[in-house]
Amino acid sequence: MIRFFGGKVLTLNNNFDITTDEVWVDKNKIVYVGPEKKGGKFEREINLSGNLLMPTFKNAHTHSAMTFGRSYSDDLPLDRWLNEKIFPIEAKLESEDIYHLSKLAFLEYLTSGTSACFDMYYFPESMARASVDFGFRTVMCGAVNNFKESVEKLEEYYKTYNNYNELISYRLGFHAEYTTKREILEGISELAQKYKAPVFTHSSETKSEVEGCIERYGKTPTELFEEIGLWNWGGGGYHSVWLSDNDLQIYKKRGLWAIINAGSNSKLASGICDVQKMSNMGINLAVGTDGPSSNNALDMFREMYLISVLQKLKYNDAAAMDANEILKAATSGSAKCMGLTDCDCIAEGKLADLMIIDLERPNMQPINNITKNLVYSGSKDDVKMTMINGKILYENGEFVNIDKEEIYAKAQEICNRLKN
Numbered sequence: 001m002i003r004f005f006g007g008k009v010l011t012l013n014n015n016f017d018i019t020t021d022e023v024w025v026d027k028n029k030i031v032y033v034g035p036e037k038k039g040g041k042f043e044r045e046i047n048l049s050g051n052l053l054m055p056t057f058k059n060a061h062t063h064s065a066m067t068f069g070r071s072y073s074d075d076l077p078l079d080r081w082l083n084e085k086i087f088p089i090e091a092k093l094e095s096e097d098i099y100h101l102s103k104l105a106f107l108e109y110l111t112s113g114t115s116a117c118f119d120m121y122y123f124p125e126s127m128a129r130a131s132v133d134f135g136f137r138t139v140m141c142g143a144v145n146n147f148k149e150s151v152e153k154l155e156e157y158y159k160t161y162n163n164y165n166e167l168i169s170y171r172l173g174f175h176a177e178y179t180t181k182r183e184i185l186e187g188i189s190e191l192a193q194k195y196k197a198p199v200f201t202h203s204s205e206t207k208s209e210v211e212g213c214i215e216r217y218g219k220t221p222t223e224l225f226e227e228i229g230l231w232n233w234g235g236g237g238y239h240s241v242w243l244s245d246n247d248l249q250i251y252k253k254r255g256l257w258a259i260i261n262a263g264s265n266s267k268l269a270s271g272i273c274d275v276q277k278m279s280n281m282g283i284n285l286a287v288g289t290d291g292p293s294s295n296n297a298l299d300m301f302r303e304m305y306l307i308s309v310l311q312k313l314k315y316n317d318a319a320a321m322d323a324n325e326i327l328k329a330a331t332s333g334s335a336k337c338m339g340l341t342d343c344d345c346i347a348e349g350k351l352a353d354l355m356i357i358d359l360e361r362p363n364m365q366p367i368n369n370i371t372k373n374l375v376y377s378g379s380k381d382d383v384k385m386t387m388i389n390g391k392i393l394y395e396n397g398e399f400v401n402i403d404k405e406e407i408y409a410k411a412q413e414i415c416n417r418l419k420n
Contacts, residue, residue: 001026001040002390007048008359008370009033011346012055012332016324016371023053025352028166028390033348046385052357052370055345056115056386057300058334061238061259061288063121064105064138065098068415069293078206078268086293090122092418098126100410106136107404108298110394112380113355115387118259118288118338120173120200120238122148124157128168134402135167135391137353139338141200142173144188145180151187158195167389169339172235176202177213177221182228189229198339199230200257203237206270210242222247231256236337238288239264240278241271248281257284257337260329262306263297264290276311276321285329286337300330301382304375323375356385 004023010016011033024032024040032040066086073085098121109117116137119127124140131138140161142154154172161170172195174180174188192199203221204210213221222243225231231250236257243251243258251258258278265271278285287307289298304326311321335344343351359367363377386394393400 001031001042003040003042003045004048004053004354005036005045007050007356008052009346010052010054010371012328013345013347016327018052018370023346023354025354025387025390028351030346030348030350030352033346046356048356049360051359051384053346053354054357055331055335055343056113056353056355056388057287057330058338058340059109059114059117059288059298059300060257060286060334060337061261061290062105062117062119062298063291063293064117064119064298065093065101065121065123065127066291066293067101067104067411068093068097068418069291070296072415072419073293074267074296078270079208081268081294089418093122095123095126097414097418098123099130100407100414102127102130103134103407104411105292105298106130106134107399107402107407108292109136110386110399111383112299112301113357113383113386114298114300115343115353115355116335116338116340118171118200118334120175124161124170128161128164131167132165135388135393137167137340137343137388139169139171139340141171142188143175144173144184145175146184147179151184151191154188155191158191158197171200171339172197173200176205176209177224178209182217185225185228185230189232192230192233192235196233198233198235199225200235200259201225201237202239204242204247205239205265207242220244220247222250226250226254236284236286238290239270239273241265241273243274248278248283251278251283252281255284257286259286259288259334259337260307261288261290261295261303262310263299263303264294266306266310267296268294272310272314274314275307275326276315279321279325284333284337285325286334287326287330288334299380301374301378301380304330304378308375323372326375327371352387352390354385354387355383358382358384
């Protein structure tokens with residue numbers, strides 16, 4: 001067992017209380033949360049020295065293997081970014097590329113205290129294998145569209161990767177309305193009814209996307225998905241920026257997740273999601289970075305800060321969007337969105353996905369309100385440790401039993417080949 005003691009604990013178990021409890025981890029689970037007690041036999045005892053132990057972030061929307069596009073296609077609008085830069089490179093990708101490029105993303109996730117990603121991309125076997133070999137928790141999402149994959153493949157993946165490994169799960173999904181014809185959408189809806197499963201997709205990311213859907217169907221993407229029955233069993237929309245009042249009512253009715261990607265949407269000038277209005281309505285909120293070719297970072301601290309300050313600008317109100325609600329969305333909210341209800345907080349019986357925040361840093365002092373300071377002043381530099389499934393993979397600025405130089409070299413080799 002591993003014992004954490006001598007510090008502060010933020011459980012995020014339905015509240016924002018901070019305690020001085022001990023936390024014991026046995027294998028991959030939390031087995032004790034409470035005051036000091038005798039009797040444990042420990043392989044390691046970690047003195048927090050006043051620092052903060054808390055649940056990890058869960059990145060609820062990303063395309064990990066798109067590390068190949070980091071700073072390759074910047075300062076372009078979304079349509080040109082996709083059609084002139086990303087799609088031509090993606091056409092050259094091979095299965096083994098996904099394995100190596102995803103590992104580069106995993107390194108970055110660890111440094112910002114992220115233990116799981118909700119990943120939409122291709123070659124799921126390579127992503128699953130990379131995740132298991134690395135020790136990273138991944139929820140894969142279908143990326144069906146008119147050009148790649150199919151309803152039949154989606155069902156095959158769904159059955160395969162929900163019975164693959166304890167670190168891997170799979171959700172039904174498709175790329176977006178504008179890349180997926182109605183016949184395919186109807187097929188995915190049938191799968192959702194068959195498996196009583198949620199469905200996830202890029203939705204209402206840009207104004208032009210919504211306008212195009214209205215031209216095609218006389219409905220917004222959300223209204224179209226409601227008509228087809230895609231979201232009868234829940235799910236959510238990545239981005240969810242340009243939602244009408246009726247769209248928001250559908251989100252609330254269906255218990256959908258709005259997955260907020262403030263960094264990417266700002267960089268691509270897609271718009272500012274009305275997170276405050278969603279919060280007021282009780283709509284489920286999760287946080288993701290989007291991919292490293294459009295953000296370009298995979299940093300959940302930066303996402304939280306951007307969500308907060310953009311809402312204040314949008315409403316011209318410094319009180320808009322409470323920071324604690326954003327912290328909740330980036331941790332327990334994202335976990336629940338991804339179906340990771342077994343590692344959404346610190347509690348006995350939960351999986352041990354934990355991080356330590358260094359409170360002995362200038363930006364974390366003085367201590368007035370720790371949870372809000374994580375949002376407004378927190379940084380990935382404050383992460384002292386990231387544990388996934390009971391294993392410490394990152395500690396004191398070093399990766400544990402991971403050859404980062406090999407990962408960097410392989411990623412660069414692949415990128416050089418793709419660009420040529």
